[in-house]
């Protein structure tokens with residue numbers, strides 16, 4: 001049977017979230033779910049209820065009300081009646097619990113956020129719309145506190161939203177309007193986080209009991225609806241949401257290097273990295289020439305990753321690395337690959353280094369490998385980290401493993417060159433390993449999976 005507004009059973013109403021709707025509150029949102037419209041504000045008060053005084057912990061309190069003419073018949077103001085009715089009590093407690101569940105109250109500090117949800121037009125789902133809208137208002141209020149440096153970070157652990165589901169005319173439907181709500185056999189409100197976890201499920205067999213199969217179907221609908229609501233919250237909050245949640249970028253990365261040895265090492269070190277790793281060959285860019293004209297490892301790494309992210313529209317990870325030898329003013333540095341000239345082989349570079357250091361005594365042959373790892377995302381966001389490995393330069397080559405300057409680089413504490421070690425040892429202690437470790441931790445802060 002068709003729904004009264006012709007939606008499919010699993011379709012939410014049009015949602016619109018307008019931020020900064022009124023002027024004075026720290027957070028102010030108009031949320032519209034179809035014909036249901038609620039103004040949600042979040043106001044900061046620099047004190048807490050008595051039970052939290054001197055604990056350093058904050059609080060969030062919610063109030064809810066409906067304007068007299070938000071409904072078909074005028075509803076008498078609670079202030080005129082002189083008391084808050086049971087339904088209002090229940091709803092405002094629900095809103096408070098939902099918002100508190102995703103906020104780190106310790107990090108909020110000793111202050112209260114007052115959430116006010118005022119329904120200006122009711123067409124079903126006012127409590128769920130209130131929660132979805134209030135969350136956005138609270139984030140805006142917290143963002144203001146953060147921007148004015150009152151709090152060190154925005155203490156939001158998760159996004160939270162709410163939607164109604166129910167059984168109407170024996171069918172499972174999502175996001176009931178008033179007409180459907182008043183004819184529902186089963187009525188349920190589902191509050192969920194962006195992680196797909198439940199905060200609260202309130203379900204009632206108003207007209208008849210419901211089965212486990214019904215319940216499963218309703219939860220399924222609730223999950224779908226909440227996903228869409230959280231998408232709308234994210235879109236409304238833009239960059240603030242990205243900073244809290246990180247970005248979603250898919251699960252493919254390209255290693256932006258033409259050096260097969262580096263590729264192998266990076267692949268081995270990123271063995272536990274939960275992404276599908278591609279090389280330049282896999283994306284048909286093998287052999288691409290990128291001009292590395294930066295003055296630092298970091299800059300060159302960014303140049304390489306930016307180019308490949310742009311060409312592939314995937315996350316690009318690059319490495320720019322080299323050797324800093326103290327006795328010759330940290331040379332060859334960013335010129336390590338071209339030390340003996342443009343297109344020099346590893347062999348030629350090593351021979352040049354051995355000659356340049358011929359008269360330098362053992363004690364003055366200290367050096368370090370440096371690796372800058374850059375990550376550039378398809379939308380242009382980027383970061384770069386640096387790892388190093390300390391050692392010294394031998395008088396002659398030793399060992400057969402590895403590549404580049406490995407046979408000349410004696411690792412501190414090992415008394416062996418990188419070329420004398422198995423790859424598994426090198427990949428646990430190298431400049432590249434150290435940089436990639438930092439990369440992984442920065443990466444996970446910026447990305448949601």
Ligand SMILES: O=c1nc[nH]c2c1ncn2[C@H]1C[C@H](O)[C@@H](COP(=O)(O)OP(=O)(O)OP(=O)(O)O)O1
Nearest residue numbers: 257258259319320321322323336337403404405406
């Ligand atoms: O673990 C290492 N063991 C030995 N040598 C190393 C290492 N790590 C970097 N190196 C040397 C090789 C090259 O002479 C230069 C990197 O130059 P660099 O431009 O970053 O790499 P590359 O041109 O070979 O490949 P690409 O730019 O496509 O990533 O430092």
Ligand SMILES: [Mg+2]
Nearest residue numbers: 258292320337
């Ligand atoms: Mg290069």
